[in-house]
Amino acid sequence: MQLILIVLGFVSLIGGSQLPWMFVGTIGFLVGSILANFFQFNSSEIQVLTVASTAGMVGIFLTYYLRRIMVLLAGFLAGGYISITLPTVLGWKAILADWQAFILVGAACAVILLLWRSLALILVSGVLGATLVIQNFNIPSVSKEAMFVVLIIFGLTAQYVLLQYTMRPEDD
Secondary structure, eight states: OHHHHHHHHHHHHHHTTTOHHHHHHHHHHHHHHHHHHHTTOTTSHHHHHHHHHHHHHHHHHHHHHSHHHHHHHHHHHHHHHHHHHHHHHHTOOOSSOHHHHHHHHHHHHHHHHHHHTHHHHHHHHHHHHHHHHHHHOOOTTSOHHHHHHHHHHHHHHHHHHHHHHHHSOOOO
């Protein structure tokens, strides 16, 4: 399961704005794995993977038809997930309760996605990808904060370059 989350983290980190359906699928996979654990489907890893993969595929399918709404919903859920997970992973003390942080940061992410679209998607998917990677991948000689900063810089730069590359007019 950790390997899948690391791969999904790198895909979100590098290509979240170019592949919005993959961003939504990653959030669906995370929500599915959380729901599988909540509803006690965690007796075997196959059950958790089945529920999580199904939720991810439903998110991908719905993105095909309702792209804007699904990206906003995924942005809300990504912001909430980041607000709960990132402080814990980095060892910081959270100021707000989990549900308050989830709602505030999730709403802020949805609003910036609504207003700034591609650039906001680069930011949210980059932070989500970096969070997933540092949560599931540990290098003992590197601090999690340093790894997070390097991943953020790498991911935001890579996504911005890809965005500029796809926006260039075709040369004939």
